[in-house]
Amino acid sequence: MQPKLSFDRSSGWLRVKESKKKKIFDFSSEYLNFLNACKTERESVDFIKKEAEKKGFRNINGSRKLKSGDKVFYESNSKNIFLAVVGQPKINVVVSHLDSPRLDLKPLPLIEESGIAFLKTHYYGGIKKYQWLNIPLEMRGVVMSKGKKINVSIGEKDDLYFTITDLLPHLSQKQMEKKASEFVEGEDLNMIFGNMPSDSKKKVKESMLSLLNKKYGMIEEDFVSAELELVPAFKAKDLGLDRSMMGGYAHDDRSCSYALLRAVLDSSKPKPTSIALFVDKEEIGSEGNTSAGSMHFVNFLEMLKEKCSWKERINEILISGESISADVTSAFDPFKKDVFDVNNSNELSKGVSIEKYNGSGGKYYGNDASAEFFYRIRSLANKNKVIWQTGEIGKVDIGGGGTVAVFLAKLGINVIDAGIPVLGMHSPFEVISKLDLYETYRLYRVFLNEQ
Structure with a gap:
C-alpha cells in the first residue's frame, strides 16, 4: 500500500x-x-x-x-x-x-470630573486600547477590609454595566488622524462609575464611596491593596449560524x-x-x-x-x-x-x-x-x-x-x-x-x- x-x-x-x-x-x-x-x-x-x-x-x-x-x-x-x-x-x-489581558484599577482609582465619578485603570497585558471603548464592562476581584477578604462582583448578575466612552464621530477629525496605537492613551481609559449625588452637599464621588461601604464595607483606602479587574460583561456564546465556533x-x-x-x-x-x-x-x-x-x-x-x-x-x-x-x-x-x-x-x-x-x-x-x-x-x-x-x-x-x-x-x-x-x-x-x-x-x- x-x-x-x-x-x-x-x-x-x-x-x-x-x-x-x-x-x-x-x-x-x-x-x-x-x-x-x-x-x-x-x-x-x-x-x-x-x-x-x-x-x-x-x-x-x-x-x-x-x-x-x-x-x-x-x-x-x-x-x-x-x-x-x-x-x-x-x-x-x-x-x-x-x-x-484586562484593565486593572489603579491604587487610588476613584475620581470625579464634571459631576461624573470615574475609576482610573492600568491595562494588563498586550491590548489594543481602542478595543476597550464603548463595550459593557463588569468589575470582579477581591478587597481586603478590616482584616477580611471580600469578593467583589458587580455587573451582569446585578443587571448593570460599566463602560469607557469614546469620542463621538462628529468631533473626531483630529482623533481619526492618529495612529491606532495613539488613538486612545492609557491614562484615558477611565470607566464611568456613577453620576448621582446623594444630596446637595455631597459630591458624586462621596456617594459612590457610600454605596461601596454599604454593600462591601469598603473605605477608599481599601482600593490601595485591592485586586479589582475590569472585564467584558457580555457572555461567551456559540458563534456562526452552524454554531461551529465560540466567541467570548x-x-x-x-x-x-x-x-x-x-x-x-x-x-x-x-x-x-x-x-x-x-x-x-x-x-x-x-x-x-x-x-x-x-x-x-x-x-x-x-x-x-x-x-x-x-x-x-x-x-x-x-x-x-x-x-x-x-x-x-x-x-x-x-x-x-x-x-x-x-x-x-x-x-x-x-x-x-x-x-x-x-x-x-x-x-x-x-x-x-x-x-x-x-x-x-x-x-x-x-x-x-x-x-x-x-x-x-x-x-x-x-x-x-x-x-x-x-x-x-x-x-x-x-x-x-x-x-x-x-x-x-x-x-x-x-x-x-x-x-x-x-x-x-x-x-x-x-x-x-x-x-
Whole structure:
C-alpha cells in the first residue's frame, strides 16, 4: 500500500463522524459555562479546585504518604493551582495560564470630573486600547477590609454595566488622524462609575464611596491593596449560524486551561506521574510568585518526591520529564493575509496546533523543541487519531510571541507548544473552533494518561 505523501490539512469537520460531533458540542457547552463563570484567575482557581475535589484530589499539604494512583493538588496565593496523579518518578507535565489581558484599577482609582465619578485603570497585558471603548464592562476581584477578604462582583448578575466612552464621530477629525496605537492613551481609559449625588452637599464621588461601604464595607483606602479587574460583561456564546465556533472573552488561555483540566481529571493511574499546572502572570512575562517563572513548581515536585519516597534527585526527574506548553496561537485571518505565511499558518477547525518553536524574528525569546520530541508528540497524536495541525504565529519579520515553554525548558524538561488557534487574540471578544478545543483536550488527555 502506497504511503500517504501529503500532510492532511482538510477541515476537521470532514474527518469526524456525527457521533463525535455531538461529543464536541457537549464538551463546548460545558466549556462556555466555565468561561462565563470564571473571568479572573482567582475565580478559575476556585473552579478548578472544586472540580478536582469532586474527582478525589486532596491537598498535598494534608498528605503524609502518597502511592501510585493518588490524586493531589497544590495551591498558591489563590492565583495558581497544580494537580497531579501519582505514577512513576517520571513526569508528564502540561502547563496553561489563567490570566488574560484586562484593565486593572489603579491604587487610588476613584475620581470625579464634571459631576461624573470615574475609576482610573492600568491595562494588563498586550491590548489594543481602542478595543476597550464603548463595550459593557463588569468589575470582579477581591478587597481586603478590616482584616477580611471580600469578593467583589458587580455587573451582569446585578443587571448593570460599566463602560469607557469614546469620542463621538462628529468631533473626531483630529482623533481619526492618529495612529491606532495613539488613538486612545492609557491614562484615558477611565470607566464611568456613577453620576448621582446623594444630596446637595455631597459630591458624586462621596456617594459612590457610600454605596461601596454599604454593600462591601469598603473605605477608599481599601482600593490601595485591592485586586479589582475590569472585564467584558457580555457572555461567551456559540458563534456562526452552524454554531461551529465560540466567541467570548479570555479564550486566551482559559480554553487551553479548561481542556487541560478535563484531561487531568480524566487521568486514571497513568504510568508516569501526570501533572497539570495552571499558572498566573503569563501575559506580563511570567514575572511574580504565582507565575511559571516562580519556584512553586519545583517546590511541588519536592513535595511529591518526599511523600512518594522517590529515590531519584529532583534534577534527574526534571531532565527525564516531558511537557506541553498549553497556550493558544494565532488563527489565519483571510482578510489580513499580509501578516501571515499562508503555508505555515494555523486555521480554524483543523485541530490542535502543535508548534515546534515560537518567539520573534530569529526565534528570539522562544522555545524550540527538538526534532525527536516533536516526532514523539506527533506520533502520539497520530496513534490516537487526534486531529492536529502546525504553523507559526505570523510572518518572520512582522512580530511574534512567546509562551511559558521557555520556563520549563530552563529546568531541562523537553517541552513543545500545543494549543488552540484564535481569531482576534487579546481582544475583548475572541473566536475559536469547537473542534479545535475538543482535539486539544484529546491530545492533553492521551499525553497525561499514558500507560
